[in-house]
Amino acid sequence: MNQQAPPTKLFREEAKTGAIQCPACGAPITLHGFGGVEQIACSYCGTICKPEEGGNLDIVQQAQRQRRESVLPLHKRGQLDGHTWEIIGIMWREVVSEGVAYPWQELLLFNPYEGYRWLIYQLNDGVWSLGGPLPGAPEVQPGMQPVAKWRGEDYKHFTTGNARVTYVEGEFPWQVLVGDVAQANDYVCPPNMISVEVQHGEHGSDVNFTQMRPIEPAEVWAAFQMPGSPPPQHGIHPAAVNPYTTHFYWIAAILLFVTWIVALIAYASARDDELIYSGSLEPGEVITEEIEFGERGEQSPLEFELMAYGMSNSWAFANVMLVDLESEQATGVGLEVDAWSGVEGGESWSEGTNPRSQIVGGVEGGKYLLQVEVQTDTAGDVADTLKLTIKRDVPLTRYMFLPLFFITLFPLLNLGRKLGFETKRWANSDHASSSWEE
Amino acid sequence: MLLKASYILLSTASLGLLLFEAPRGALLTRSPDRGKVERQDKATPTGNVTIRRPYFVFLGGYHGGK
Structure with a gap:
């Protein structure tokens, strides 16, 4: 009776765990990867071995390198x-x-x-x-x-x-x-x-x-329960999530922007922007005039504007005082206008501020004595006449645009940081300074 | 998180300023000179300049109010 040949193995025998020796240097090698291991590189000498069916190691590439x-x-x-x-x-x-x-x-x-x-x-x-x-x-x-x-x-x-x-x-x-x-x-x-x-x-x-x-x-x-701290990270992983990617700022900005528009309309439409004084002043003259504006106990900003006519290479100054006759307390504002011009090196130039306006806030309404004292330069073409206007409850653009500044600042700041992160990420790629959009 | 909180805080604070402080306009405007004045009723010779009476001289500063 013929002895039947053993069936062909479909898989290689699993390598046994246990200590074996490196055939090159004799260092102990422990197999951990079981049957899936195709190659073993000796930790000590670097010799590449291949596990054989019998459990031995065959040298594939002999080496003598330091660990x-x-x-x-x-x-x-x-x-x-x-x-x-x-x-x-x-x-x-x-x-x-x-x-x-x-x-x-x-x-x-x-x-x-x-x-x-x-x-x-x-x-x-x-x-x-x-x-x-x-x-x-x-x-x-x-x-x-x-x-x-x-x-x-x-x-x-x-x-x-x-x-x-x-x-x-x-x-x-x-x-x-x-x-x-x-x-x-x-x-x-x-x-x-x-x-x-x-x-x-x-x-x-x-x-x-x-x-x-x-x-x-x-x-x-x-x-891996390693002692101490890991080596410090000083780069951005190519697949790191951009920490500045958020919808928060854009959603908040839209809501705040709508609120700002509503507040702006409410504020601007409620301003009286009322002219409470307009008069001509002669240089050297002191005028006093009783004016009344607003309500007692109600504060509003006043805008003073001084304009000089017929003035060249000269200046004019108006000292404006609002005197509360009851308390003998005054609110004073100094306004200076100047105009300078000439020709230098064949080119004409001009500078100066005319008209000059100034806003003072928190002025209580009521009855005041307006006293204006005007001084002018003695040189140049002195102003023929000056005009002073005072308005109350004027709309103030600084208040109007301050919210817009903050509403846009932070989203733009976040956008800048987001783009900065992407620039840093892509700097190590083959596509530096591109691919910012995710 | 801190930046987000600052964003909401500063934006709403500035909106609050627009709605409640801007009509008064005392915070973001230049402060005028405020102070006591002295009344002068008697005419004093000042050349050709016309000075109507009463004339007030600004003393400035804080004088304890009234």
Whole structure:
């Protein structure tokens, strides 16, 4: 009776957990990724090995490099998104653009029930991302700024660069060697980000899609129970939510603007703008006249205006007093008009203020004695005559436009800060000074 | 949050000024010189200048009111 051949195994035998030795340096290696592990990079010497069915390790690439310290240690466990993850592999990569290197560290997290995640730390700006495989492929639309469409969202192209592997340690579910280069294309739609990596090999191209989101350094530090503080963050994550994105200011501005219009109409229409005195003054003359305006106990602003006629290269001054005869208290206002002109270097010039007006507020209504004393210059063409007008309850534009100033200031300020944030975000992209709109 | 609160506060305060203080106009206008005056009823020679009586001389300052 012929012995039947054993059936062909559909899957490779699971690698057993436990300590084995690096075939190159003899350092202990512990397998944590179970059957999914395709490659192990010895932490101590960097030799790349491949687990075989019998549990042994075959050398793929022998190396003798120093172990480097990553931001988080290999095999460290932490709690993220409600699950326990272990760092089973660490890969350092960098993109060099215009002679400047942008390095980052990719920490491969593993949970036997959840699979793999990436924790990515950017060394230049200290920002962190948490990513995982994208369950599908986005539709990339080319253009000046390509867009990746994924589940109804438009992810704008951020950067494209050739990411080179500079350091590897630990276990990986695929083969990765120092010096491997992949074209990394990042697309952002805050708070998410998609990375499309294309690696050209002997048997065609390998395309990987990863979805990422920003994660706070403190959250990472707390999740992995790291001592001390995380490295400081001094940059903006490409997918960071703009903290100045809010509808509050525009909604509030519209409501306040409508209120301002109503208040403006109510205020302007209630002003009397009443002329209470208008008279001509002779230079050197002192006039006194009894005037009555408003109601006792009611205060309103008065506008005094002095205008000189026939005056050139001269000045005139009027000392205006409103004397309350009962209390012998006076309200005094000095008004000076001047007019200067001449020719200098073949060009004529003129300056001065004529007419001059001044508003004084909070003047109580009642009966007053108006006393005006006029002085004029002795040189130049002295004014032939001066005219003084006084109005009460005039509309004051400073009160009218002060609310508009505040109503528009804050939304504009917030808009400036929002644009500033976007400028800073996109400064590290291939599209600096564009893509401000979300 | 503080900025939002400041926005509402300053905007409503300035609207309040427009509605309730602007008719009086005492806050955002120049303060005139206020003070006591002295009455002069007797004519004094002042050249060719015509001075009608009574004439008041501004003493200025605060004199304790009346």
